[in-house]
Amino acid sequence: MTILEEKILKEGKVLDGGILKVDGFLNHRVDVAFSALLGKEIYNHFKDCGINKILTVEASGIGLACLTAQFFNCPVLIAKKSKSLNISSDVYSAKVYSFTHKTENTVLVSKEYLDANDKVLIVDDFLANGNACVGLVELVKQAGGEVKGVSCAIEKTHQGGHQRLVDMGIDVYSLARIKDMVDGKVYFMED
Amino acid sequence: MTILEEKILKEGKVLDGGILKVDGFLNHRVDVAFSALLGKEIYNHFKDCGINKILTVEASGIGLACLTAQFFNCPVLIAKKSKSLNISSDVYSAKVYSFTHKTENTVLVSKEYLDANDKVLIVDDFLANGNACVGLVELVKQAGGEVKGVSCAIEKTHQGGHQRLVDMGIDVYSLARIKDMVDGKVYFMED
Numbered sequence: 295m296t297i298l299e300e301k302i303l304k305e306g307k308v309l310d311g312g313i314l315k316v317d318g319f320l321n322h323r324v325d326v327a328f329s330a331l332l333g334k335e336i337y338n339h340f341k342d343c344g345i346n347k348i349l350t351v352e353a354s355g356i357g358l359a360c361l362t363a364q365f366f367n368c369p370v371l372i373a374k375k376s377k378s379l380n381i382s383s384d385v386y387s388a389k390v391y392s393f394t395h396k397t398e399n400t401v402l403v404s405k406e407y408l409d410a411n412d413k414v415l416i417v418d419d420f421l422a423n424g425n426a427c428v429g430l431v432e433l434v435k436q437a438g439g440e441v442k443g444v445s446c447a448i449e450k451t452h453q454g455g456h457q458r459l460v461d462m463g464i465d466v467y468s469l470a471r472i473k474d475m476v477d478g479k480v481y482f483m484e485d
Numbered sequence: 486m487t488i489l490e491e492k493i494l495k496e497g498k499v500l501d502g503g504i505l506k507v508d509g510f511l512n513h514r515v516d517v518a519f520s521a522l523l524g525k526e527i528y529n530h531f532k533d534c535g536i537n538k539i540l541t542v543e544a545s546g547i548g549l550a551c552l553t554a555q556f557f558n559c560p561v562l563i564a565k566k567s568k569s570l571n572i573s574s575d576v577y578s579a580k581v582y583s584f585t586h587k588t589e590n591t592v593l594v595s596k597e598y599l600d601a602n603d604k605v606l607i608v609d610d611f612l613a614n615g616n617a618c619v620g621l622v623e624l625v626k627q628a629g630g631e632v633k634g635v636s637c638a639i640e641k642t643h644q645g646g647h648q649r650l651v652d653m654g655i656d657v658y659s660l661a662r663i664k665d666m667v668d669g670k671v672y673f674m675e676d
Contacts, residue, residue, distance in 0.1 A: 361552075370548065
């Protein structure tokens with residue numbers, strides 16, 4: 295069991311509708327020292343991949359992305375979410391459908407900050423169906439860069455995003471892998 | 486001149502409409518190593534204030550807040566922005582009018598994560614008219630906590646937010662203080 299899986303069992307709560315409440319340490323009140331430990335784990339997995347940029351999307355993955363980037367000694371590029379269709383020509387953009395909010399957003403980054411030399415690690419807090427990550431992969435491809443991996447704190451493996459990214463040939467490394475949540479109890483892939 | 490003021494002169498650009506473009510190192514592509522230096526400066530200023538929580542608001546202040554919190558060894562609480570009026574009873578909330586977007590947002594935090602024992606440092610990327618920071622101060626007051634200071638990376642001093650917070654008795658510490666921007670040139674308070 296990973297340190298994050300232990301923390302989820304200790305401090306997380308399963309709410310109605312299959313929502314995992316981890317806002318006490320991950321995405322509302324952020325336990326920064328703990329998140330830095332997660333960043334170190336991510337670094338240990340990807341440290342030999344030549345990563346020179348971490349890509350995340352606003353807002354809840356930003357903290358983990360920045361703390362992880364300290365180990366790689368690289369910048370973080372934060373994709374913006376926009377509902378606007380008026381996308382200017384100086385950005386890369388991709389559409390992302392959110393099942394949670396039942397809306398389609400556009401994620402975008404300035405062309406100035408992503409290019410064909412980039413070896414990118416995508417970092418986010420959650421990986422569920424993978425829509426957000428696939429959108430971020432699309433941005434890197436538009437720039438001609440290379441996605442060296444995807445690392446999310448918590449993966450809801452049963453929602454398919456992990457397999458979808460693996461099928462695209464991507465190294466997916468999550469710090470907690472949820473197999474299922476039943477009757478308020480969390481089951482991890484190792485269980 | 487501070488390290489951030491030097492960086493602004495070197496890498497920032499003044500766009501039409503008095504917009505300072507610093508998205509190459511501060512809030513789109515984040516220069517994490519540099520932001521951590523800013524966090525260290527913030528720590529040096531507030532280290533004897535007993536701060537046990539950093540409060541920011543999504544999204545662009547999150548990186549700086551997390552990197553700063555490492556020095557204080559404390560958690561970061563990220564206020565959420567919501568356009569919804571359906572605020573539940575288990576949150577503290579305050580209204581914030583955004584001049585940039587001409588919209589009124591609600592900022593909110595869960596009551597679970599802010600209380601009367603908290604000695605709070607508010608961290609954000611920009612301080613202009615101070616509306617966002619005043620909203621965050623309001624959240625801390627609702628919880629009965631104490632605001633020990635406000636620290637923003639870049640302060641547009643001429644827009645009044647600094648003085649407004651000082652008039653509330655708050656220690657305001659910004660890492661770059663812009664007096665004015667004229668004809669594409671930035672003038673700092675020391676100039």
